[in-house]
Amino acid sequence: xxxxxxxxxxxxxxxxxxxxxxxxxxxxxxxxxxxxxxxxxxxxxxxxxxxxxxxxxxxxxxxxxxxxxxxxxxxxxxxxxxxxxxxxxxxxxxxxxxxxxxxxxxxxxxxxxxxxxxxxxxxxxxxxxxxxxxxxxxxxxxxxxxxxxxxxxxxxxxxxxxxxxxxxxxxxxxxxxxxxxxxxxxxxxxxxxxxxxxxxxxxxxxxxxxxxxxxxxxxxxxxxxxxxxxxxxxxxxxxxxxxxxxxxxxxxxxxxxxxxxxxxxxxxxxxxxxxxxxxxxxxxxxxxxxxxxxxxxxxxxxxxxxxxxxxxxxxxxxxxxxxxxxxxxxxxxxxxxxxxxxxxxxx
Amino acid sequence: xxxxxxxxxxxxxxxxxxxxxxxxxxxxxxxxxxxxxxxxxxxxxxxxxxxxxxxxxxxxxxxxxxxxxxxxxxxxxxxxxxxxxxxxxxxxxxxxxxxxxxxxxxxxxxxxxxxxxxxxxxxxxxxxxxxxxxxxxxxxxxxxxxxxxxxxxxxxxxxxxxxxxxxxxxxxxxxxxxxxxxxxxxxxxxxxxxxxxxxxxxxxxxxxxxxxxxxxxxxxxxxxxxxxxxxxxxxxxxxxxxxxxxxxxxxxxxxxxxxxxxxxxxxxxxxxxxxxxxxxxxxxxxxxxxxxxxxxxxxxxxxxxxxxxxxxxxxxxxxxxxxxxxxxxxxxxxxxxxxxxxxxxxx
Ligand SMILES: NC(=O)c1ccc[n+]([C@@H]2O[C@H](COP(=O)([O-])OP(=O)(O)OC[C@H]3O[C@@H](n4cnc5c(N)ncnc54)[C@H](OP(=O)(O)O)[C@@H]3O)[C@@H](O)[C@H]2O)c1
Ligand SMILES: NC(=O)c1ccc[n+]([C@@H]2O[C@H](COP(=O)([O-])OP(=O)(O)OC[C@H]3O[C@@H](n4cnc5c(N)ncnc54)[C@H](OP(=O)(O)O)[C@@H]3O)[C@@H](O)[C@H]2O)c1
Numbered sequence: 001x002x003x004x005x006x007x008x009x010x011x012x013x014x015x016x017x018x019x020x021x022x023x024x025x026x027x028x029x030x031x032x033x034x035x036x037x038x039x040x041x042x043x044x045x046x047x048x049x050x051x052x053x054x055x056x057x058x059x060x061x062x063x064x065x066x067x068x069x070x071x072x073x074x075x076x077x078x079x080x081x082x083x084x085x086x087x088x089x090x091x092x093x094x095x096x097x098x099x100x101x102x103x104x105x106x107x108x109x110x111x112x113x114x115x116x117x118x119x120x121x122x123x124x125x126x127x128x129x130x131x132x133x134x135x136x137x138x139x140x141x142x143x144x145x146x147x148x149x150x151x152x153x154x155x156x157x158x159x160x161x162x163x164x165x166x167x168x169x170x171x172x173x174x175x176x177x178x179x180x181x182x183x184x185x186x187x188x189x190x191x192x193x194x195x196x197x198x199x200x201x202x203x204x205x206x207x208x209x210x211x212x213x214x215x216x217x218x219x220x221x222x223x224x225x226x227x228x229x230x231x232x233x234x235x236x237x238x239x240x241x242x243x244x245x246x247x248x249x250x251x252x253x254x255x256x257x258x259x260x261x262x263x264x265x266x267x268x269x270x271x272x273x274x275x276x277x278x279x280x281x282x283x284x285x286x287x288x289x290x291x292x293x294x295x296x297x298x299x300x301x302x303x304x305x306x307x308x309x310x311x312x313x314x315x316x317x318x319x320x321x322x323x324x325x326x327x328x329x330x331x332x333x334x335x336x337x338x339x340x341x342x343x344x345x346x347x
Numbered sequence: 348x349x350x351x352x353x354x355x356x357x358x359x360x361x362x363x364x365x366x367x368x369x370x371x372x373x374x375x376x377x378x379x380x381x382x383x384x385x386x387x388x389x390x391x392x393x394x395x396x397x398x399x400x401x402x403x404x405x406x407x408x409x410x411x412x413x414x415x416x417x418x419x420x421x422x423x424x425x426x427x428x429x430x431x432x433x434x435x436x437x438x439x440x441x442x443x444x445x446x447x448x449x450x451x452x453x454x455x456x457x458x459x460x461x462x463x464x465x466x467x468x469x470x471x472x473x474x475x476x477x478x479x480x481x482x483x484x485x486x487x488x489x490x491x492x493x494x495x496x497x498x499x500x501x502x503x504x505x506x507x508x509x510x511x512x513x514x515x516x517x518x519x520x521x522x523x524x525x526x527x528x529x530x531x532x533x534x535x536x537x538x539x540x541x542x543x544x545x546x547x548x549x550x551x552x553x554x555x556x557x558x559x560x561x562x563x564x565x566x567x568x569x570x571x572x573x574x575x576x577x578x579x580x581x582x583x584x585x586x587x588x589x590x591x592x593x594x595x596x597x598x599x600x601x602x603x604x605x606x607x608x609x610x611x612x613x614x615x616x617x618x619x620x621x622x623x624x625x626x627x628x629x630x631x632x633x634x635x636x637x638x639x640x641x642x643x644x645x646x647x648x649x650x651x652x653x654x655x656x657x658x659x660x661x662x663x664x665x666x667x668x669x670x671x672x673x674x675x676x677x678x679x680x681x682x683x684x685x686x687x688x689x690x691x692x693x694x
Contacts, residue, residue, distance in 0.1 A: 010593055018591050019592060019619075020593070020622050020649070020652070021652070022648055023592070023619070023649075086642070086645070086648070088648065117651075118651060121652070122648075122652040151653050151654050152652075152654065153651075174651070243366075244365050244366075245365075245366060245367055245370070246357055246365055246366075247365070272366075272370070275369070275370060283667075289661075292643070292647065294643045295433070295643065296639070296642065296643045296646075296661060298369075298433070299661050300639065300662055301434065301435065301664065302367070303663045303665060304464075304465060304500075304521070305465050305466055305468070305469040305499075306367070306465075307498050307500040307665055308665065309666050312662075313658065314636075314646050314661060316650040316655075316656070316657065316658070316659050317651030318650060318651040318654055318655065320656045
């Protein structure tokens with residue numbers, strides 16, 4: 001059985017036994033610091049977009065009811081792991097204790113303000129109070145203690161950016177970092193949900209990488225489209241429902257004058273958009289599904305069904321240096337930073 | 348609205364409107380040949396493994412009840428698209444008619460015996476009779492008419508191999524073809540479900556590509572492990588339950604003397620194996636999920652949760668030349684051909 005120095009925190013798993021904390025139905029959230037753990041005094045929980053949408057619907061848009069729902073999930077599971085969407089989110093807080101086994105690591109000390117970059121879906125959380133629910137930004141101000149395992153990634157909070165901006169960008173920082181890897185100079189890129197949190201960072205990064213390549217941004221609704229257009233990174237901004245694959249295919253090929261994309265990146269927060277993405281990719285192109293609403297079978301069978309030889313990638317939330325990369329993207333892209341400040345920094 | 352020369356068959360979609368045939372709940376299965384279609388007199392339906400397992404369970408392992416279940420699905424949906432698993436399968440039959448719009452294509456003629464390589468989940472099917480249910484091989488002998496759209500991929504049946512062997516290998520032919528692309532000379536490869544239909548082809552192909560690299564095969568149960576070991580392609584055959592990630596991690600690192608894999612390929616037919624695969628991949632390695640039982644969120648959040656910077660790929664069932672590639676793999680690997688003949692050719 002697992003020792004309390006296991007880097008993955010296996011000893012915190014209560015049921016079922018023998019699985020990892022993320023797969024566990026319930027973990028031990030006792031707020032004590034084992035040898036390979038870091039204890040965090042939590043200030044803010046930043047709930048994953050898909051999860052928050054589900055919680056809001058279940059609570060009829062009532063903040064108080066939503067808070068009750070969060071308490072109930074944490075009471076049952078020992079972590080803020082939405083049982084419907086399967087997703088979590090992340091948190092911000094101050095380090096209060098560091099286990100003896102990792103004390104010599106040197107990249108963190110007691111008193112540091114950090115954001116955990118692993119999902120809340122595997123983070124033991126002892127939740128005492130919810131002070132405030134920010135319905136617009138999916139953030140909760142709380143009084144709580146969280147446990148970070150040795151393998152758990154985190155980032156120190158920057159001092160040149162507002163907390164809430166850093167937190168918002170950390171939540172999606174895998175997306176721009178993966179975009180930087182995927183998009184080559186001159187590539188044609190199509191971005192679904194380009195006006196959302198992850199979509200905006202992907203759009204800015206795609207423009208940096210592609211240079212003069214064509215970039216098509218897809219968003220739903222006038223206001224979101226205008227926000228995207230104002231950034232000036234996209235060659236075309238299409239106001240489209242991403243679930244309507246036939247419409248999407250027609251509009252994108254028209255915008256690209258009959259061509260298709262080298263890279264398609266899906267950043268929407270609704271189900272049913274796999275086929276639209278696949279149809280927009282050229283032969284041997286890549287579709288990167290960052291959206292957690294992606295269905296594995298819809299993507300795999302969809303591509304086969306239309307005979308498309310494309311690479312289908314699952315959006316791994318982690319990639320080395322992703323937090324640092326995303327902060328620098330904001331710092332080096334004032335127009336993007338301005339949108340993030342306006343969207344997330346206001347109280 | 349869609350014309351009857353649309354290559355994706357949009358005009359056959361009945362509900363909901365505006366989606367592709369695979370996403371449709373119900374398609375028009377009228378057995379007539381529109382301009383961009385090929386009509387096929389079906390002989391055999393080869394049901395996808397995940398779907399057949401579900402059908403068998405629902406039918407209490409009774410062949411007659413299972414046939415009723417298949418009839419009911421086709422009656423409701425106009426296609427053999429399992430509503431529980433979301434998956435389909437493929438078919439074999441003879442071309443009886445070719446639409447005027449694609450008559451000049453030249454790669455197919457009336458009378459050809461072909462296998463459709465697109466999923467049954469989007470293939471309009473008019474099912475008249477089920478003659479026999481082969482419980483062991485998930486195949487049904489039927490009397491039916493199917494429609495292949497212009498974009499629908501297919502393969503001519505080879506005359507040097509038994510039908511059922513060709514059909515079995517076509518069903519999974521995306522897997523070895525993708526393996527050939529992914530595995531480089533000298534790579535370390537871990538294969539989950541290496542004793543199954545797709546797993547066996549992946550194992551053989553991985554050995555061809557990797558050369559002297561280490562290959563670890565994971566299977567569950569003595570018999571399956573012996574079958575794999577007898578092929579002689581794997582350096583280690585581990586008898587493990589792939590859902591037990593902690594056990595898998597320990598056994599694989601032991602077999603690889605503390606190392607991890609460049610490429611991990613998942614060919615199991617059960618859910619809950621994402622984390623095991625992720626833990627076996629080295630930094631910047633690739634995990635290829637061919638299994639349709641893969642959960643998108645479990646994979647994406649799983650990798651993030653343990654801070655693994657790995658490429659997570661959705662197994663696209665199609666890749667150019669995949670049928671041809673798989674047939675040649677069998678022809679050039681007598682030991683593999685022998686297993687397929689023994690497993691699938693027998694009546
Ligand atoms: N892979 C990972 O590690 C990871 C990490 C974080 C988040 N995510 C996932 O990534 C997705 C996006 O997250 P986010 O924080 O960027 O969410 P977000 O800010 O809510 O952005 C989603 C965007 O999609 C747009 N959209 C919604 N429905 C659409 C439709 N039918 N057609 C076109 N656009 C549509 C939204 O437009 P409106 O605002 O007009 O509705 C919004 O701009 C979520 O599924 C989230 O769970 C994944
Ligand atoms: N992406 C695509 O386009 C595509 C196309 C075709 C099929 N598929 C999918 O690929 C998967 C495999 O298909 P297949 O035809 O190869 O199926 P299969 O022949 O049934 O092989 C599955 C293998 O996994 C093994 N297995 C089951 N549970 C296990 C466990 N807990 N631990 C270790 N091994 C375990 C099975 O062993 P036992 O025999 O001992 O149970 C079997 O050898 C299915 O999910 C199927 O839907 C995908």
